[in-house]
Amino acid sequence: MSVKVSVIVPVYNPGPYIEDCVSSLLRQSLPPDEYEVIFVDDGSTDETPARLDALAADETRVRVIHQENSGWSGKPRNVGIAAARGEYVMFVDNDDHLGDEALERMYDYGVANGADVVVGKMAGQGRGVPVELFRRNRPRASVTNAPLIDSLTPHKMFRRAFLDAIGLRFPEGKRRLEDHVFVVEAYLRAANVSVLGDYVCYYHVRRDDSSNAGFQRFDPVGYFKNLREALDVVERYTEPGPVRDGLYRRWLRVEMVERMRAGRFLAMPDDYRRRQFEEIHHVVTERFGPAVAAGLPPTQQVVAALISAYRYDDLVAFAEWEAGLELSARPGTPEWRDGTLRFDYVAELTSGGTPLTFPGGGVPAPLDGPPGSTEEAIAWVCADTVARFGQARLDLLVRKRSSSAQYFQPVEVTREIVPVEDTGQVRLMLHATAALDPAGAVDGTPLRTGLWDTYARARVAGWSKETRVGPGPRKAHAATSAAVVGGHVVLPYWTDRHGHLSLDVDRAGKRLGLDRLAPGSVDLSGNRLRAPLPLHVPAGTAVLLRLTAPGRSVETPGTLSPAGDGAVLEADLPVADLGDTTWRTALCAAPDAAERRFLPLPLALRADGRSVKVVRAPQRSVVRRLARRTRRGLAVLLGLRARPGTGAGKA
Incomplete structure (x- = not known):
């Protein structure tokens, strides 16, 4: 019986790292009878085979295939394709995991757009993933109108009938880059490729022990032999010219030039990087014409020219210069305007x-050919950077700290060339004004509970640099007041260690400043309570006020409305129901949320059955201290604990 999607997971000794993968596959929003999960165990020697067999015994949507170790992921994926019953197949690595709605969204998007390949947005947890490709949805993408070539990992959804029609399978055996060979042919032969950019479908995870296959040192001879096979695919399905050169440029840029640049290059042992240099030099001189490198940004052109000219020592010197370059992003003071957090920041390169x-x-x-020296190379790059500065771009992203999912935010950017007095030199400065709307920051949906960090991402000539926004003016921990937006309490703050700008969504307590509310500022007329709060609200917001007394709690609706630099809380108190006791107060800013969160207020209401007055609530630390003393006293009276100093133990 067919299903919509078959998820194929090659497995080899993942240990506990497979658990997140398994959990995410079982949590999918696609109904269980509409997809299947095929684990292909490639000769694991740990406890994984028994773990998977037990899972398959409990889950009808899970199947396990055991085979002898094949050496790499190609054969397990092919075995999975052969066993699949799905209209689409999706490849997942055993140490990665999916977003909860990934299969449903990708399948629906693929069907709606008649896609042979569906590429879902990725988030990298300790691993690099494409960014520009997922800036927006691309229902009809190709290698000529989208940066598809930036994403050559196999973690995509492929129409099974398409794979069968063109006879596409992964190269097998102990080899590298089998996914490049497979994916680039799929791109070039697909009737349509659809890119889903508004939901994080795939989380690409670096293990704590860095034992992912992609992080292991490789044999340069074998690696670049396999890379030539991907170039062969491009040659087979394209004509000579700009398209082929542009595709070749991806491998020159990512697999060769970037390996020979800055800190990544310098971190390798000298003998190993020399062996890589030798093999890269052979590929560059054998396979790439001048037009391939000419389309690179200036810094990469220099590196490619030095590789081609066999100038290893100059390559090292240039890498040492580049390794010292960073991006700074200095922010101004954030402020709330109509529910949007606005702030300026200035970005520039530093050394x-x-x-x-x-x-x-x-x-x-x-x-025109390689520079004569490292100094000439640096001078040419810097001059070209000034000439191209009008094309420089600057973005703002918010990234969830727990998952690394990230989202572009609106920015207005101006470019400024600033002369440095009496030097003939200039600084290149990018000025940005950001407008971060928490109610729509996640592709039109609200920021969810957790901690979110802000990142500036600049593309200046040949450099793509990313950095945290900060340090900021840390006069106080909070960058500005918290806001109640879209049913969430959002607090911008400067991080303790480095003063970077981050957002706390629905987690902050004391830092909200609610404890500064004084009883004397609260107006109580009859049963109507009015209290000023240091919160920003863009408009009237429905809230809930909870009153708590020993053994009882009462909830009453209220509103938060803008008032000066903050908000005013208004609520009608159920005086007749309060009796003769003291009530603590707490505020819920999202009364319709599935899990309501109440923020304690430093106010207590003293009721006598006829009226209510406001008093300051005792501090929680005092209350806890009194409670502990009461418990200890009772224990002593009951003989459950010795008095201090008697030396006796528990009864």
Whole structure:
């Protein structure tokens, strides 16, 4: 019986790292009878085979296939394809996991757009993932109109009939880059590729022990032999010209030039990076014409030219210069306007912690062969960077700390070339004004409970740099007041260690400043309570006030409305129901939420059956201290605990 999606998971000794994968597959919003999970155990020697067999015994949607170890993921994936009953097949690695709605969203999107391949948005947890590809949804993407070539991992959904029609399967055996060969052919032969960019479908995870296959050191000879096979696929299905050169450029940029740049290059042992350099030099000179490198940004053009000219020592010197370059993003003071957090920040490149300067004026000539020296290379790159500064881009992203899911936010950017007095040099500064709306920051939906960090991402000439926004002016821990937006309490704050700008959604307590509310500022007329609170609200917001006394609680609706620099809480108290006792107060900003969260207020209401007055609530620490003393006293009276100093133990 067919299903919509078959999820194929090659498995080899994942240990406990498979648990998140399993949990995410069983949590899918797609009904259980509409998808299947096929684990292909590639000769695991740990406890995983028994774990998977037990899972399959309990879950009818789970199947397990055991086979002898094949050496890599190609054969297990092919075995899974052969066993699959789904209209689409989805490949997942055993140490990664899916978003809860991934299969349903990707399947529906693929069907709606007649896609042979569906690429779901990825989030990298300790691993790099494409960013620009997922800036928006792309229902009809191709290698000519979208940066598809940036995503060559197999973690996508493929129409099974399409794979069978063109006879596409993974290369097998102990080899590398089998996914490149498979995915690039799928891209080039698909009738349509759809990119789903508004939901994180796939979480690409780096293990704590960094034992993922992609992080293991490889044999350069074998690696670049396998890379040539991916280039062969491009050659087979494209004509000579700009499209082929653009595709080749991906491997030159990512698999070769980037391995020979900055800290990544310098971190390798010298003998190993020399062996990589040798193999990369052979591929560059054998397979790539001048037009391939000419389309690279300037810094990468320099590295490619040095590789082609066999200039290893100059490559090391250039890497040492590049390794010192960073991006800074200095923020101003955030403020709330109509439920949107607005703040300015200035981004620029730095070297050794100081702003990087560039030669002012002049138009560089195209790079004609490798520069004569490292100094010439740096001078050419810097001059070209000034010339291209009008194309520089700056973005703001918010990234959830627990999952690494990230989302672009609206920014307005201006570029400024600032002369450095009496030097003939200039600074290149990007000025941004960000408008972060918590109610729609996650592709039109609210920021969810948790901690969110802000990141600036700049593309300046040949550099793509990313950094946290900060440090900011940490006069106080909070960057500005909290806001009640979209049913959530959002507090912008500066982090303790580095002063970076982050957002606390529905977790902050004391930092909200509600404890500063004084009883004397509260107005109580009859049964109508009015209290000023240091919160921003864009408009009238329905809230809930909870009154708690020993053994009882009462809830009454209220509103938060804008008032000056904060808000005013208004609620009608059920005076007749309060009796003769003291009531603690707490506020819920999202009364319709599935899990309501109440924020304690430093107010107590003293009722006598006819009227109510406001008093300051005792601090919780005092209450806890009194409670502990009461419990200890009772224990002593009952003989359950010795008095201090008697030396006796428990009764």
